[in-house]
Structure formats: C-alpha cells, structure tokens
Amino acid sequence: MWNQFPAFAFPLRLCDSASIKTGRTARLGYCPLVILFALLGLYSTDAAADDVRQLTTNGRLKFAPVFVGDGKELAWCEHDQPTRVSIIRLNLETGKSTTMFPNASGHFFDPAFSADGRYWCFGRSGGPRQLSLVIVDTKDEKEVAFEPAGGLRATIRTPRFTPDGKRVIFTINAPGGQQIASVNIKGQDYRPLTQSAGINGWPDISRDGKQIVFSSSRAGSLNLFLMNIDGSEPRQLTNHRIRDVRPAFSPDGRRIAFTSARDGNREIYLINTDGSGLKRLTNHKERDDYPVWHPDGKQIAWIAERNGRFDVHLMPVGD
Amino acid sequence: MFSIGSFPSRDCSGISRRAFLQSGATLPFAGGLSTWAQEKGGSPPRAKSVMLIWLGGGPSHLDLFDPKPKALAQYRGPFSAIQTRTPGLLVSELLPKLAQRSHLYSVVHSNINYQGGHRPAGSIAMTGTRPTDGGEDRGGKVDGYGPSIGSIIARHRQSKSLPGFISLARGPIGDGVGPNIGQGGGKWGKAHDPFMLSCNEEGDVSIPKLKLLEGLSPARLADRKTMLRELDGLRRSIDSKPFRVWDGVYDQAIGLLTSSEATRVFDLSRESEKTRQAFGRTAFGQSCLLGRRLVEVGVPYVQVNWSRYVEVLFPFSDYGWDTHSDNFGLLADWHGPLLDRVLSALLDDLHERGLLDSTLVLCMGEFGRTPKINNIGSRDHWHQCYFSVWAGGGVKPGLVVGASDAQGEFPARDPVTPAMVGTTILDLAGMGTAARAEMRVLEDGHVIDALL
Numbered sequence: 001m002w003n004q005f006p007a008f009a010f011p012l013r014l015c016d017s018a019s020i021k022t023g024r025t026a027r028l029g030y031c032p033l034v035i036l037f038a039l040l041g042l043y044s045t046d047a048a049a050d051d052v053r054q055l056t057t058n059g060r061l062k063f064a065p066v067f068v069g070d071g072k073e074l075a076w077c078e079h080d081q082p083t084r085v086s087i088i089r090l091n092l093e094t095g096k097s098t099t100m101f102p103n104a105s106g107h108f109f110d111p112a113f114s115a116d117g118r119y120w121c122f123g124r125s126g127g128p129r130q131l132s133l134v135i136v137d138t139k140d141e142k143e144v145a146f147e148p149a150g151g152l153r154a155t156i157r158t159p160r161f162t163p164d165g166k167r168v169i170f171t172i173n174a175p176g177g178q179q180i181a182s183v184n185i186k187g188q189d190y191r192p193l194t195q196s197a198g199i200n201g202w203p204d205i206s207r208d209g210k211q212i213v214f215s216s217s218r219a220g221s222l223n224l225f226l227m228n229i230d231g232s233e234p235r236q237l238t239n240h241r242i243r244d245v246r247p248a249f250s251p252d253g254r255r256i257a258f259t260s261a262r263d264g265n266r267e268i269y270l271i272n273t274d275g276s277g278l279k280r281l282t283n284h285k286e287r288d289d290y291p292v293w294h295p296d297g298k299q300i301a302w303i304a305e306r307n308g309r310f311d312v313h314l315m316p317v318g319d
Numbered sequence: 320m321f322s323i324g325s326f327p328s329r330d331c332s333g334i335s336r337r338a339f340l341q342s343g344a345t346l347p348f349a350g351g352l353s354t355w356a357q358e359k360g361g362s363p364p365r366a367k368s369v370m371l372i373w374l375g376g377g378p379s380h381l382d383l384f385d386p387k388p389k390a391l392a393q394y395r396g397p398f399s400a401i402q403t404r405t406p407g408l409l410v411s412e413l414l415p416k417l418a419q420r421s422h423l424y425s426v427v428h429s430n431i432n433y434q435g436g437h438r439p440a441g442s443i444a445m446t447g448t449r450p451t452d453g454g455e456d457r458g459g460k461v462d463g464y465g466p467s468i469g470s471i472i473a474r475h476r477q478s479k480s481l482p483g484f485i486s487l488a489r490g491p492i493g494d495g496v497g498p499n500i501g502q503g504g505g506k507w508g509k510a511h512d513p514f515m516l517s518c519n520e521e522g523d524v525s526i527p528k529l530k531l532l533e534g535l536s537p538a539r540l541a542d543r544k545t546m547l548r549e550l551d552g553l554r555r556s557i558d559s560k561p562f563r564v565w566d567g568v569y570d571q572a573i574g575l576l577t578s579s580e581a582t583r584v585f586d587l588s589r590e591s592e593k594t595r596q597a598f599g600r601t602a603f604g605q606s607c608l609l610g611r612r613l614v615e616v617g618v619p620y621v622q623v624n625w626s627r628y629v630e631v632l633f634p635f636s637d638y639g640w641d642t643h644s645d646n647f648g649l650l651a652d653w654h655g656p657l658l659d660r661v662l663s664a665l666l667d668d669l670h671e672r673g674l675l676d677s678t679l680v681l682c683m684g685e686f687g688r689t690p691k692i693n694n695i696g697s698r699d700h701w702h703q704c705y706f707s708v709w710a711g712g713g714v715k716p717g718l719v720v721g722a723s724d725a726q727g728e729f730p731a732r733d734p735v736t737p738a739m740v741g742t743t744i745l746d747l748a749g750m751g752t753a754a755r756a757e758m759r760v761l762e763d764g765h766v767i768d769a770l771l
Contacts, residue, residue, distance in 0.1 A: 059600050060520070063652060082489065082519065082602060083628070083637040106634035130632040130644050153695055155632065155644040173644045178696025199397045199647050199696055217397030241399045242412050245651065264415045266656075287656060307592075308599030308660070 051316045055090060055301070056097075059309025063290055064110045064158075065302070068117070071295040075100075075111045076303070076312060087111045087122060090312075107131075110158055114165040119185060121159045121168055131155040133170060135187055146187035148174045158202050162229070163209040169193065171201040180214055180231075193231035202246045205229070206253045211273075213237070213247040213256055224258060226273065237275055244269075248300075250293050257281070257291040257300055257317075268302055270317070281317065293317075364749025365713030366679035368614040369472065371622040372607070372662065373684065375441065375492055376629035376639030377705075379698050380687035381727045382650050383658075384706040385428050386411050387690070394690045394726045397647055405717045413655025416663035422717050423666045423675065424710035425770055429721025429730035432686045432702035432737060437494040437629050437641065440685035440702055442501025445469075447741020447761050455500055462506040468741045469620035470504045470511040471760050472748050476619045481581065482514035485613055487606040488624035489517050490527055494641070495630050502622075513622060518606040522587035522595065584612050597664040602637075604661045611668055614678050619748065625658075640684055646697040666710055679712025679747050681740075690727040704729050707740065709770055713747045720769045735767055743767045 055074065056062070065076035073091055080086045080099060085107040087100040101108060109123035109131060118139050123131040133146040133156040148154035155173040162169065162182075169182040180193045180203045194200045198217035205212055210229055215222045219236060222243035227234040238244045240262045247258040253273065260269050268281040268291045282288040287305035294301065294314070304313045379396075381387055386400035386409050400409040403421035410418050417424075432440045439454030445467045452463035466474070473483025491498035504511025517525045583589060587608060598604035603625055610621040629639030631649060642649050662682060669675040687705030688698035704723045710716060721733035742764025745755060756762050 061601065061653070083635045107632060107636075125632050125636075126634045153644040153697070155695075157645060157648060171648075173695040173697055175694050177692070177694070178645075178647065197392055201648060221399045222397045243397065243399070243651070261412060261415075305599075307596035308601070308604060309596075 053314040055092070055312040055314055057311060059311060062303050062310045062312060065290055065292050065312055066112055067292060067295055067301070068113045068120075069115075069295075074301060074312065075113070076290075077109055077111070085109060112159045112161055112168070114161040115163055116165055119161065119165060121161070123156050123159070131157065133159055133168065133183070133187065135168060135185060137185075144187040146183050146190075148172050160203055160205050162205055163207055169203050169205065169212065171203065180212070191231075193227070194234070196234075204248050204256075206249045207251050208253055211249075211253075213249060213273075215243070215245045215247060215258075224256065224271070237273070238271065238278075246290060248292050249273075251295055251297040257293060259289045259291065268300065281315070364747065365677070366711070366744075366747040366749075367677040368618060369469070369620045369679045369681065369712065369744055369748055370607075370610050370614060370665075371445075371469070371620070372665075372680065372682035373445075373492070373622055373624045374640050374658070374682065375624060375626050375684060376437065376631070376641035377440075377686045377688055377700055378640040378654070378658075378684045379642065379646060379650065380428075380701075380704065380706040380723070381690055382646070382688075382698075383411050383414060383655070384426050384708060385687075385723055385727055387725065387727050390690070390726050393692050396692065398651070405719065408719050411655065413650060414659045416659045420663055420666055423670060424680070424708050424716055425714055425718035425720060427707045427709065427720045427735050427767065427770070428704075428723045429733050430683065430687075430705045430707050430735045430740070431730060432705070435686065435700045435702045437685060437700075438497065438499050439501075440700075441492070441499040443737050444683070444685045444740070445499065446501040446505060447738045447764065448501075450501075455497065459500070461500045461503075464501040464505040465760055466505045466507045466511055467502055467513070468744050469513055469622055470507060471745060471758060472620045472750070474507070474511060475748075475750055475754060475758065478617075478619060481584075481613070481616065481618050483618065484511075484513045484620045484622075485516055485618055486513035486622040486624065487516050487518055487610060489627040489637075490515065492624050492627055494628065494639075495633060495636075516585075516609070518587075518602060518609045520600050520602045520605060522605040522608070524585040524587070524609060580616065584616050585609070587612070594668065597668070599657070599660050599664070601657060601661070603657060604664070607661050607665045608668075611665060611674075614669075614674065615672070642688065642697060643693075643699055644695060644697050646688065662708070669711060675711035677712065679714065679744065680710040681707060681744065683707035683740075687727075701728075707735070714770050718769065720767060733769070738764045739767050743770060747771075 061079040063077050065074055067074055072093055073089055075087055075089045077085050078088050087108045088097055090097045106124060106126035111120060111122045113120045119135060119137055121133060121135040124134045125131055130153055134143055136143045148156060157171040159168050159170040167182045167184050169180060172179055172181050178199045178201055179195060180200050182191050182193060183189060196218040200214060200216045203212050203214040212227050212229060214225055216225050221241045222245055223239055224237040224244050224247050225234050226237055242262045244258055244260045247256045249256055256271050256273060258269055259266050266287045266289050268288050270279045270281060271277060288302055290303040291300050298316060299314055300317050301312060301314045303310055382396055382398055387395055388400040399412045401412050401418050403410055403418040405421040408421055408426060432443055433449055434440045434454060436456045439456050442464050443449055446465045447468060448465035450459045450463040452459040469484035476483050492502060493499045503513055515527050517527055587605060598608040606623050610623045613621050626637050626639035628636045629641040630636050631638050631641055638653060640654060669678055686700055686702035689701045693699050704727060721735055722731040724731045738761055742761045743766045746766045
C-alpha cells in the first residue's frame with residue numbers, strides 16, 4: 001500500500017503549466033536520491049508508489065476535484081488569480097488544461113457533471129447572493145441559476161447530480177442552518193433533505209442513486225452519515241471526535257473515501273458502507289484532502305499539499 | 320533580483336524572470352538600535368520590532384483560540400477542542416501545529432472593541448483610539464482617528480532608510496466599501512501612513528505606489544547613473560505639477576530602489592527552500608516570511624495583512640475572515656490550515672534565529688464572530704469578545720490572559736480594550752508613559768500587565 005510520498009519524488013517546483021507526470025517518469029532524475037533515502041529507510045519502496053501520478057505542478061491552492069464522464073477529464077477549483085477562484089478542466093490524455101470562464105471576475109466553485117455529460121453545474125459568486133447554483137445544459141446551451149432564499153449571505157456548496165441526471169443535491173447555507181437539499185435540473189422544486197441541528201454538508205450519491213453519504217455534526221463533532229436518497233433513515237457511519245468530512249462513494253457503492261484529521265493531520269481514509277474496514281490511504285505530515293474516485297473504481301484523485309504547495313494527485317486503490 | 324515596482328523572486332532555476340534593474344548603491348539602513356538608548360534615553364525596547372499579523376474580517380474566536388466544548392450546540396460549532404502545551408488553553412482542532420507550540424505564545428481571551436463594522440472596528444483596533452467623529456460608518460474622516468500604532472512607533476524610531484512602518488498587502492486594507500482610515504497616520508497626515516509592499520505566493524515583491532511613476536521604463540533605467548538621473552528629473556517634474564503627488568512615500572521608495580540592502584531583503588530566493596516551504600507557497604505565507612526578513616534588518620513595525628478585502632465569496636474578494644456564510648466550510652478548508660501553518664512557521668523561524676525575544680508578534684483581527692450560530696449555519700460580527708495571540712518581544716509565553724464567559728459572548732474577567740492593546744505594544748516597543756505623553760498618544764493607556 002502506498003503510504004509515503006516523499007517530497008523529492010516529484011519535481012514539485014517545476015514552473016510550467018499543468019501537466020501529467022507519472023511518478024516513474026518524474027523520478028528519473030532522482031534515482032541516486034531515491035536509492036540513498038531508501039537505504040536510510042526514509043522512502044517507501046512499496047510498488048504501488050510507482051503508480052502515483054502528480055497531475056499538476058503549479059502549486060496553487062486547489063480544491064474540489066471531480067472526474068468528468070468516463071474519467072478522461074478532471075476538473076477542480078483553483079486560485080488562478082490572487083482574488084479569483086476558477087474552474088480548471090484537465091484532459092488526462094493530452095495534458096491540456098482549460099480555464100473555464102477565463103475572463104470572468106467572480107469566483108466559480110465546486111463543479112459537478114452529470115453522468116451522461118449533458119449537464120454540469122457549479123457555484124457562482126456575484127449578484128445578489130454570495131454563491132448561487134448554476135446548472136448548464138450543454139445540449140441546449142442554456143443555463144439556469146438557483147438562488148437560495150436568505151438574502152445576501154446564502155450559499156450553495158458541493159453540488160452533485162443524481163445518477164439519472166434529473167436532480168442536483170447540495171449543501172445550502174440558508175435559513176434553517178447548513179443543510180442538504182436538492183432541486184431539479186431546472187433549478188426548481190426545492191426539497192430539503194436534512195433538517196437537523198448542527199452542520200450538514202459534503203453530500204455524495206451512490207451510483208445506484210439510492211443513498212447519500214454526508215458529514216454532519218448533529219451528534220457533536222463532524223462524522224459521516226448515510227441516508228436514503230429522499231433524506232429518510234439517516235444513520236451514523238463513523239464516530240470520532242475529530243472531523244470526518246468530504247465522503248465519496250466508490251463506483252461500486254461498497255466503499256467510501258473521506259478526509260479525516262483524526263490522527264492530527266488530514267489524510268485520506270477508506271471505510272466500507274457497513275462501517276467496517278477503516279483504512280488510511282495516505283500518511284504524510286502535510287495535508288491530503290478532497291478524495292474523488294475515478295469512474296473505474298481503481299484510483300482516487302486528491303489534493304495533496306507538499307512543501308506548502310497544492311497539487312492534484314492520482315493514486316491506485318486496491319480492493 | 321530587484322526591479323522598479325517589482326521584486327520578483329528567482330524561479331526554479333535561480334534566474335530572475337523579469338528583473339530589469341539591479342542596484343549597486345548602498346544607503347544607510349534600518350537597524351539603528353545600537354544608538355537607540357543614547358538618542359531616546361532610557362533602556363532599549365524589549366521589542367526591537369513588532370509584527371502585527373492582521374486577520375482582517377473578524378476571525379471566529381470559538382472556532383480558533385477560544386473553543387467552548389461544553390457550550391450549547393448552537394454555540395459550540397462542529398469543531399472539537401484539542402489540548403495544547405499550555406495548562407488551561409484549548410484550541411480548535413483546526414490548529415494542531417499551533418497547539419504544539421503554545422509554549423511560544425500567550426492568548427488573550429477577553430479582547431473587546433466598540434463598533435461592529437469592519438472599517439471602524441479595524442481602525443479602532445489599529446490605533447487604540449475611538450474616532451472623534453464617529454468613524455467610517457458615520458461619515459468620519461481620517462483625522463478623526465489618532466495615528467496607528469505602527470505610525471507611532473515609526474515616528475518614534477525615526478528610521479531614515481527603510482520605512483519604519485511597512486504594511487504587506489495588495490493595497491490599502493478595508494472592505495468592499497472603502498479602506499480602514501485608521502491604518503495610517505490619521506491626524507498626523509499621510510506622511511505617516513505605512514509603506515505598502517505586496518508579496519505574492521511565489522515571493523515576488525512589488526511596491527504598488529511605484530507603479531504610478533509613469534515614465535520609468537526598463538530601457539531608460541539600464542544602468543544606475545541613468546536611473547538616478549531619470550529619477551531626479553521625474554521628481555522635479557512631479558513637484559512642479561499643481562497637484563503634488565510626490566511625498567515621503569516616494570522618497571522612501573526611491574531610497575529602496577537605490578539600496579542594495581533592500582535588494583537583498585526583498586529577495587526571498589535568498590532563503591533556503593526548506594524555509595520557504597515551511598511558510599507555504601501562499602501570499603500570506605510568503606508575506607510573513609518577507610515580514611520576518613524586514614524584522615531581521617530592523618524595520619520597527621511590520622503589518623502582514625491576511626487579506627486586502629474582508630468579504631469572502633464576493634467577486635474580487637480574496638478570503639478575509641468575514642465568514643457570514645459557510646463559516647465552517649471556509650475555516651476548515653482554508654483559513655484554519657493556512658493560519659496554523661504560517662503562524663507556526665513564523666514562530667518557529669523567529670525562535671530558531673533568536674529573534675523572538677526581540678520581536679513582538681501579535682495576531683488578531685478587528686473583532687470575533689457571533690458565538691451563537693446564525694440562522695444560515697454560520698457566524699456574524701461580534702465585537703464584544705474576541706481573541707488575540709501574543710508572542711515574543713517581552714511577552715511571557717504560555718499564558719491565558721482574561722477569560723470569556725461560558726458561551727464566549729462577553730469577557731468573564733479582565734476585558735482588554737484596544738487602548739490597552741496599543742499601549743502594551745508601545746510599551747514593549749520602548750514607548751513608556753513619558754514617550755507617549757511627549758507624542759500625545761495613548762497617554763492614559765494601561766498595559767496588559769498579565770502579559771508582561
């Protein structure tokens with residue numbers, strides 16, 4: 001199991017634009033160092049480490065990666081300018097990255113894409129609300145915006161399409177607290193899915209469309225919960241006093257990747273949907289966060305902070 | 320490397336990307352404390368330099384340095400409290416590195432302010448005085464405030480080379496409505512405003528003011544003699560205009576341009592990669608590193624601003640601490656981990672270099688945030704009780720000073736006013752009662768005795 005990610009294993013300070021570098025290729029120039037550190041016991045020679053790929057190198061603050069369609073593309077949010085957050089799309093085959101809305105002045109948060117590729121959505125700052133949900137129909141070239149009630153402060157985060165592409169669920173900061181809710185593809189038919197005390201957020205939907213996993217502080221600290229797609233039958237999945245957040249269903253629906261700071265530092269963990277099989281995937285003194293499953297169910301992309309820089313990485317995940 | 324209006328750090332290959340002027344001159348530099356006692360009388364200050372880490376926007380005290388794990392759920396929030404090395408001090412789980420370093424700093428839990436708007440509260444906090452004309456939100460003007468603490472110290476020290484008060488930000492700090500008018504000289508005038516520097520995530524340093532000096536171009540500044548001639552001519556030209564735009568700040572800027580030591584100070588690539596990485600490649604991280612370099616050469620007062628703006632999520636904002644919405648997401652994602660990393664790195668760095676004893680580090684904002692979670696699951700402004708973190712420069716570390724009540728709403732004991740904050744900074748910087756009286760600033764102020 002990959003459990004060590006030494007700083008020298010990748011050319012983190014390359015100043016070119018986003019590019020794809022496999023761990024093996026990127027380390028060619030560091031073979032003597034690798035051998036030295038391996039001898040010193042400071043470098044894991046675990047075979048899986050060779051398959052870890054660093055997908056970006058600019059080091060800017062990044063968050064909320066998601067795969068697009070069949071996984072040939074990845075999108076995320078990035079502080080591409082000092083006062084702007086943009087959505088970046090990277091073609092994993094060509095290495096070409098594209099900034100969505102490059103001339104816009106506002107922020108764009110938390111992209112999500114429908115399974116059939118027709119729709120995508122994101123949070124947009126500006127106008128009367130702080131973050132509105134924008135749903136784009138790429139076929140008809142139309143967009144609709146869902147403006148949450150609550151005036152100037154209301155916010156939409158972490159949208160996710162239902163597998164049938166008919167609804168979008170999200171975290172909403174609006175009267176009633178921070179809850180999880182959904183609207184249809186036209187931004188209408190608002191339905192609250194949680195109405196609990198505490199903070200609720202970071203929802204993800206199982207591929208069969210039957211369950212939602214999310215994080216909630218309704219019982220004290222932030223822990224993972226499952227509920228049915230209509231919000232019924234919430235049940236607690238993890239129970240730790242330090243937060244568990246950002247859960248992501250595996251494509252086969254059996255496991256959930258999530259971020260936890262339970263060891264004092266943010267790492268990526270796995271847990272089965274029945275609460276068994278807790279396993280830590282990363283182990284680094286810096287931050288590992290925002291896990292997202294590749295559609296093939298065999299890899300997880302995440303944002304790793306290394307030497308104070310933030311980049312997208314991709315690692316294999318065993319059964 | 321060094322260039323007019325911009326001081327780019329070297330890229331990965333160690334070669335400057337766009338520097339077009341290298342200065343070889345040397346001017347007298349800051350660091351003139353060797354004669355301080357003779358010039359000012361009395362004993363040298365405990366804090367040779369002050370670094371104000373300004374968390375503009377209002378950081379949530381309950382979610383950072385004053386968690387309330389036993390409070391009601393609608394107050395407590397979702398973050399757990401963790402132990403520190405200081406008896407009686409808990410911090411939020413968002414600050415694990417700072418928890419491990421609590422022996423280096425003390426925390427005040429009972430700061431108070433007098434107004435709830437960003438600009439007046441910020442001006443009050445930075446000057447230690449209340450506005451005589453109502454402040455920014457009530458039509459007040461700049462001369463309604465006393466000078467900022469940085470302006471006072473700079474004037475007292477009278478550094479003749481590097482500016483005595485340097486503020487690191489992309490421009491004057493404030494909110495979307497306007498700037499904090501108390502961040503500078505106030506009634507003393509613009510000559511006592513901070514010298515603004517900007518530092519980005521790669522460590523490129525620029526002087527925003529110099530970007531106004533049209534007429535300077537790389538081609539015309541190819542060598543030092545040409546540069547000086549051009550600058551002299553430019554100055555005469557500006558001085559002759561009906562509107563006088565040349566002021567002391569320009570003089571200081573030109574001083575920097577002709578100072579080889581400034582060239583070195585602003586060149587963050589001279590730091591080891593390990594040090595630069597420790598601070599993190601964010602504008603806040605590299606700005607704090609630049610701040611430490613300025614302190615190292617004797618700049619008396621450095622203010623590092625988390626953000627130029629304080630309205631998160633609005634267009635053009637850059638994530639101040641004004642988390643009216645999504646407080647718990649934003650703090651967990653960005654604010655908490657960035658502050659934890661950068662402030663820890665700064666304290667470590669100053670400590671390891673032996674500079675912490677002579678450098679006062681103060682980290683605070685203009686107020687805290689509502690202990691009771693608002694109706695959209697976040698927190699709003701709260702000036703009745705908030706925190707400040709103090710380290711070095713004569714402050715006893717490992718203390719908790721004052722206390723908030725069970726819900727974090729009001730001081731339970733020992734409220735600390737902005738005047739007390741200002742007076743304490745000045746006292747540690749060598750401005751006791753007599754010096755304050757001489758300058759007629761915070762004459763009736765009281766120091767926070769428990770910190771000293």
